Amino acid sequence: MQQEQKSLLGPQWVNLNMQDADVWLLQSWLKAETADKLLKHFIERLAWSQPNIRMFGKSVPVPRLQAWYGDADASYAYSGIKMVPLAWEKKLLELKRYCEQTCDTPFNSVLANLYRHGQDSMGMHADNEPELGEQPVIASVSLGASRNFDFKHLSTGEKRRVVLHHGSLLIMRGSTQTFWHHGISKTKRVDTERVNFTFRYVHGSSN
Ligand SMILES: O=C(O)CCC(=O)C(=O)O
């Protein structure tokens, strides 16, 4: 089954060949002009906020802005925050559908992150919430500033770094979330915005 799915991704995809994982990257998924328009649109139109998360017993603001969109029944807890999805914004729904076509996988929700500059970040984590199921497929679309995306293997400590460019699509699936953490570290080299979408399929309690 896993082998069959792999071949569906097609020749333009780059397999990151990571141990205990199944990660693929398509750097120029969107045309540059489409990606430019979408970046501007999403920065202006999405309902960005900066919620608090609990870290080491303290409540601290996330070091970026975020927004959670999805089907009404796709709510779940993320880093201690109960995320109730906003109804799909029109262009975001179009992007989701295009992403579903490319990945040949359904998604019902997305976490949108806005990194305002290089000092915004996301700590190392796995997207392993029970609502995502055993071997979640997570599709990550990047717009704007290129940022380093870091992986670390939980038992061997092996590290991998890829640069996610404007208009790229990264897919993590299989056992990736079981064996690896991933995150976006701070950098002094970037002073412009980046928007990232991680499309997911949340298994709701009511369906
Ligand atoms: O911004 C990124 O590329 C990573 C986002 C991420 O890991 C997440 O939303 O869970």
Ligand SMILES: [Fe+2]
């Ligand atoms: Fe993640």
